[in-house]
Amino acid sequence: MEQKIIDLLKRSSLSITDSRKKILESFFQENSALAHADIEDYVGEDFDRVTIYRTLQTFVDKGIIHTIPTPDNAVLYALCKDSCSAGHHHDNHVHFICDNCNKTFCLEHVVVPTVHMPVGFAASQIDMVVSGICNYCNATT
Amino acid sequence: MEQKIIDLLKRSSLSITDSRKKILESFFQENSALAHADIEDYVGEDFDRVTIYRTLQTFVDKGIIHTIPTPDNAVLYALCKDSCSAGHHHDNHVHFICDNCNKTFCLEHVVVPTVHMPVGFAASQIDMVVSGICNYCNATT
DNA sequence: AACATTTTGCAACATAGTTGCAATAGTGTA
DNA sequence: TACACTATTGCAACTATGTTGCAAAATGTT
Ligand SMILES: [Zn+2]
Ligand SMILES: [Zn+2]
Ligand SMILES: [Zn+2]
Ligand SMILES: [Zn+2]
Numbered sequence: 167m168e169q170k171i172i173d174l175l176k177r178s179s180l181s182i183t184d185s186r187k188k189i190l191e192s193f194f195q196e197n198s199a200l201a202h203a204d205i206e207d208y209v210g211e212d213f214d215r216v217t218i219y220r221t222l223q224t225f226v227d228k229g230i231i232h233t234i235p236t237p238d239n240a241v242l243y244a245l246c247k248d249s250c251s252a253g254h255h256h257d258n259h260v261h262f263i264c265d266n267c268n269k270t271f272c273l274e275h276v277v278v279p280t281v282h283m284p285v286g287f288a289a290s291q292i293d294m295v296v297s298g299i300c301n302y303c304n305a306t307t
Numbered sequence: 308m309e310q311k312i313i314d315l316l317k318r319s320s321l322s323i324t325d326s327r328k329k330i331l332e333s334f335f336q337e338n339s340a341l342a343h344a345d346i347e348d349y350v351g352e353d354f355d356r357v358t359i360y361r362t363l364q365t366f367v368d369k370g371i372i373h374t375i376p377t378p379d380n381a382v383l384y385a386l387c388k389d390s391c392s393a394g395h396h397h398d399n400h401v402h403f404i405c406d407n408c409n410k411t412f413c414l415e416h417v418v419v420p421t422v423h424m425p426v427g428f429a430a431s432q433i434d435m436v437v438s439g440i441c442n443y444c445n446a447t448t
Numbered sequence: 449a450a451c452a453t454t455t456t457g458c459a460a461c462a463t464a465g466t467t468g469c470a471a472t473a474g475t476g477t478a
Numbered sequence: 479t480a481c482a483c484t485a486t487t488g489c490a491a492c493t494a495t496g497t498t499g500c501a502a503a504a505t506g507t508t
Contacts (some may be wrong), residue, residue, distance in 0.1 A: 215495090236380075239468085273425060279422055285442065287436045291378075297433075301426065357467090361486080
């Protein structure tokens, strides 16, 4: 894991720092999307709030993580797949929010469908967020 | 307009107050979605910030307005159509955010498409937000 | 090891949203 | 219309969230 994280940072031409390693670790540890507060909990007292904000912004810029819009307007982040790079995200998958466990997942294999726009409107990006019960919660209740 | 607003409040069994009338007026005046700050600008010094928050929450509860999730996590509100009622919203239309004029619109006639979920996931609500250039901006540039 | 460049922590600030409570306004009834 | 009851509002204080400037510390390069 340590090596995987270092490689990812090098590939993105970012210097290897303790905070970046720890924050990336939190994403690899969890398989769901994380809010700023989740990461703050994970890293504990080790790093300043401001450092986390700036690191997340850096990761978004470099194509390492992407943000997820949610109906309740919390900011969530999740790892990108390899196809994303600095300045160019290609995360056109559906996001799923579980109403039971409250976790958010990238449905990597569910592509956002296109939709027919009214005359005059030109679409450049489409976000789709589905709420419901996730597979884990469905299996255990 | 005054009468239309009063009827809407009565139909929702809400008492008729100056702040509710003024805030509803702002929605009928604009044809796009509004953020809390927009409404604060519209009503000026007449009402407290807290009153606006509480009034918007009441309107959402009563099925008069609905919230719109946005990629940049701003909270937006827009008028519902008649089919919404207290506790039951049916705003299953696509929302459009213009990258140029920065306004957000309800595309009332564009229904959110269904999408096939992976095994184990049960969808109960789907939000779709499209970004691009709106018809007004396309016509004037 | 020494240097130049990034990154971090701190403090201070800005904005957004919430809560409790007393004062006020609205509604229904006499 | 006046009264009493209830709902709404304003204020103050508070929490949460996010940003900025700058000096100190860490990183990468020679
Ligand atoms: Zn991405
Ligand atoms: Zn995703
Ligand atoms: Zn509605
Ligand atoms: Zn809408």
